[in-house]
Amino acid sequence: YEMDSQAAIYGSIPILTAVQKFGPKAAAVTSSMLWLNPSETYVSLGKRKDAGTWSSVIGGLISGESEPEGLQTWFVSESGIIDMLLFPQRSPAKILKSYHQLTGLAPLPPLFSIGKHQCRWNYKDEADVRELVANFDKYNIPVDVVWLDIEHTDHKKYHTWNEQYFPDPKRMVTDLKAGGREMVTIVDPHIKKDSAYFVYSEGLEKDVFVKKRVYDMVDDPSDVKPDTWNDTETILDTDAVKPEGWSDEEDGEWTPPTKPNPDYSGYWSPRKISELNKDKPNEVYDGHCWPGTSVYPDFTNPTVRDWWAMYFKPDGRNEDFYTWNDMNEPSVFNGPEVSMDRDLVHDGDVEHRDIHNIYGQYFHRATFEGHLNHRRPGKRPFVLTRSFYVGSHMYGPMWTGDNEASWPHLKAVLPMLVTLSATAGYSFVGADVGGFFNHPGEELFTRWHQLAAATNPSHAHIETPRREPWEYSEVARNRVKHAVQRRYQMLPLWYTLFARYSLYGEPIIRPLWFDHLNDSETFACTAANCDEILDQQVIIGRDVMVRGVVDSEIEKVAVYFPEGSKWYDDKDELMSTGLNEDMKVTMDDIPVFYRAGSIIPLKLRQRPSTKAMVNDPLTLEIFVDPQTNSAEGQIYLDDGDSFDSIDRNVFTLSTMKFDGSSIIIFKVAGNGGFTAAIERIDIIGLPRSLRRAILANPEISATSTLPNRVTIKRPAGAVIGHDWFLDLTPQQNS
Structure with a gap:
């Protein structure tokens, strides 16, 4: 676009x-x-x-x-x-x-889906897929999902496989799952018009496709021949002279020859108009898309949605795959504005013009219900969509479509995502990392991964030559690895934010003004570079602020810290409130800040996927509010896959509090019995007297290797899911 x-x-x-x-x-x-x-x-x-x-x-x-x-x-x-x-x-x-x-509220996504995704048009065969995953492991870059585009099918016929390149898809995905990974395959709404293709033939039999009315070309009765219209083609040549020697008696009566009429207007016929033939039934509409001539199911009809959902039943080959719905606006290459004619007919004799913006959502919903009811009953679907409308958040994530590997397109990412999340209620949103079209240079590739890892599902979807991280220099590869590893470390926070989004509708990606309406600079900024600050600075939940770096070869950016809040940088330094126009940046990272008064749950052990992290212990980072000497946070735990975890109350939501002298953890919701051990607690920003007291407490063995941070390793009995109390300074209380 x-x-x-x-x-x-x-x-x-x-x-x-x-x-x-x-x-x-x-x-x-x-x-x-x-x-x-x-x-x-x-x-x-x-x-x-x-x-x-x-x-x-x-x-x-x-x-x-x-x-x-x-x-x-x-x-x-x-x-x-x-x-x-x-x-x-x-x-x-x-x-x-x-x-x-x-x-309605969005369902919780499966845990793996908030990790890193890798996609391109196209990974060519099973060997290519296996080599891809092996390289992620080789270079210690976590990844959870491999995606296959349209070329995995038999001539773009969805729910089929190209058996030459993917002879055993079930074994392939079984091997991926054994390594902790998942696979997503594309399924679009256009159905190849081929009588030998089972989806097409069954759809014809069940009369499920969008129709077109039959029109005849007839004369327009309102088109009347004008009075001035001259339809005489020739006239007598009055200037002609009877030939000499002509005898009327012998040669017959002489008639002057004709000549072209100079006033002749031409042959007149009324203009033709199309007229609905009410005696003929509507015909199946076909248009052109990836498979060639294609037909389109009428997903506005509940019966058609149920029919479509049945194709996601396990069949011995298509069993453990998740789904990507693309081209569902719908895209029709030979249609007006590359979409459907507006006078096509849907269920109930409704014209396409009346439902155009919601067609993609109906398709998304049908696929979602196919997963929920048939492919993995009772488990969480993952269905990505390109087209969306009001309510699409209830059926899975969306992405912003086919962007370009350019700095302007990188600049557009955060404004689009934050608008969808904070004003339109759609928080599970993302963009193609690195751009879909064209090939990004090393700097753009790095900056895009850094922003994606910090702000949205990391979905690398590409059309260009190979650009996996190891295709770039070792320096760039390591920078991308660092960004992705940091995202995985923060997955406990991300998952908690998704849980609160599902429980309460709280947005995950927020503009500055969302929680800081007391500061008019967050929505009516007066600085010279307001647009860039407000567009490229977002808050994840309430506690993590991210400033994107979206220009080439820059060494500093402007960052605004709202009134009434304090923020720590990644060096544990407390930032001053207001505008900082000289925030230094390097290629190693983008600016990320943590709200004073927050507790961030992390998992710091390096793992190749989310499944490998499930049993890992937690680290809590406590960022002390200097005004109150306190901090608070939450963490959500469940099995990561059951669709009705929230409805059945089978989860654990715990609150973590620091009050200056103690740490308290207690459960606030859920009866799931889920627990997670805490192996480390870092407290950042303690006043000197309290810091000395904690370090002097022999019962907790606290240490300090950084000037503004105190670390408590393996605190006895510290488990999320159980009520727990740690007195940090008992000698002061005695």
């Missing part, structure tokens, strides 16, 4: 969120509007110079201006009704709570 284009791309959640501050001392408030219309919709959004100030609004009303200065927007949809929902809440968190009450 083109950058900054106003054309539609892959999906739509037409929700508008406003942040408004009424007066210099007033707290900011938020509100949202959802335009619930699944037909193609056009939106204009513009902001005038004095947008959002009472003076501009009242001044406009007094002056009689029809449009006072401020935010201006309009929505127009191709068809349907105006169905507009307002969320007049005072905070973005309450807006999302209301939104999820309307749409």
Whole structure:
């Protein structure tokens, strides 16, 4: 897709969120509007110079201006009704709570799916797949999922395999799973028009495909021949002279010859128009896509969705694979705007124009239900989609489509992801790492992996020549390895955030303003480089701030630290509140900060996949709030795979607290009985007196190898899932 284009791309959640501050001392408030219309919709959004100030609004009303200065927007949809929902809440968190009450909450994803994914168009055969995984192990880069694109099929016929290159897919995926990895295969909605293809023939028999009406070309009755129309082609040549010697008696009566009529308008016939032939039944529509001539199931019909779901039943070959739904806008290469004709017919005689934006979601839902009900009943599906609409978050993650290996496309990643997560309720979102088209240079490749590992599912999907990390220099490979390993270390935090997203609808990726409405600089920034700061700086949950590095060859970036909060950098230094325009950066990492007052759960042992980490002990990093000498955090545990863990209350959600002199862990929700041992606790930012007291306590054997950090190794009895208390300074309390 083109950058900054106003054309539609892959999906739509037409929700508008406003942040408004009424007066210099007033707290900011938020509100949202959802335009619930699944037909193609056009939106204009513009902001005038004095947008959002009472003076501009009242001044406009007094002056009689029809449009006072401020935010201006309009929505127009191709068809349907105006169905507009307002969320007049005072905070973005309450807006999302209301939104999820309307749409539903997202299910917990399987644990492996928040690790690293590796995909390209295309890994060519089983040997290629095995070599890929072996290289990840060779270079100690964790990976959880290998993806196969369209070439794994038999001539782009989904639910089939190219047996020349993938002769035994069941054995292949069984071997992957034995090594702790999973596989995702692509399944698109276009069905090859081939009578020998079982999906097509069965679909014809069950009448499941989208239809087109039959039209005849007829004369337009309203097209009447104009009075001035001259349809005489020839006229008598009045200038002609009877030939000499012509005898009417002998030669007959002489008639002048004809000549072309100079006023002749031509042959007239009424224009042709297409007219619906009501006597003929609708015909199956076909269009052109990857397999060639293709047909498209009508996923708006529940019966068709049930039919589609049945194809995910285990069949001896397609059993342990997860699914990627692509091209589901739907893409039709020879259709208008590379999609379906708007007058095609769906179930209930509904035209495609009325449901265009939601077709992809219906396909996504049908595939999700196929996994949940047939492929792995009771287990968590993983189904990635490209097209999405309001409610798509309930069926699995989405990604932002076919981007480009360029710095402008890297800059677009965070604004898209944070908008979907924090305003549209869709937190399981990601982008192709390194870009899909073109080949990134070493610097761009590194920066993209660093950002992806810190902010979103790390899905490397590529069309270009090989660009796995080992295809670059050793320096670049090690930088990527470091970024990916750090993501895996933070998986306990990530999984907890996904659990809170599923439990309460809390967004995972947030803009600065989401939790800091008290600071107007987070939404109405006055600095010269505001756009870059607000676009490229996000907060993961509430406790980890990430600043993307999205320009080439730079040595410093601007970072804004909101009022009312304190943040530690990765060197345990406490940052000053406000704007820091000279934050130094190197190629080794991007800036990441940890909120003072937070407790971050980690797993620091290096492992090749999430499954290899399940039984590893935890490390807790406690970032002390210097004002209160306290910190707090949570951690969620379950089996990582059961679909109804939350509904059945089979999980453990524990709170961890530090109050300056003790650490307390206690369970707050769930009856799953899940536990995790704690092998290390790091406390960052202690005041000197408390630090000395803890180090002097012989009962906990604390050490300090870094100036601002105290480490407690193997604290006795410290287990998540059990209530636990550790008095850090008993000698002071006696």
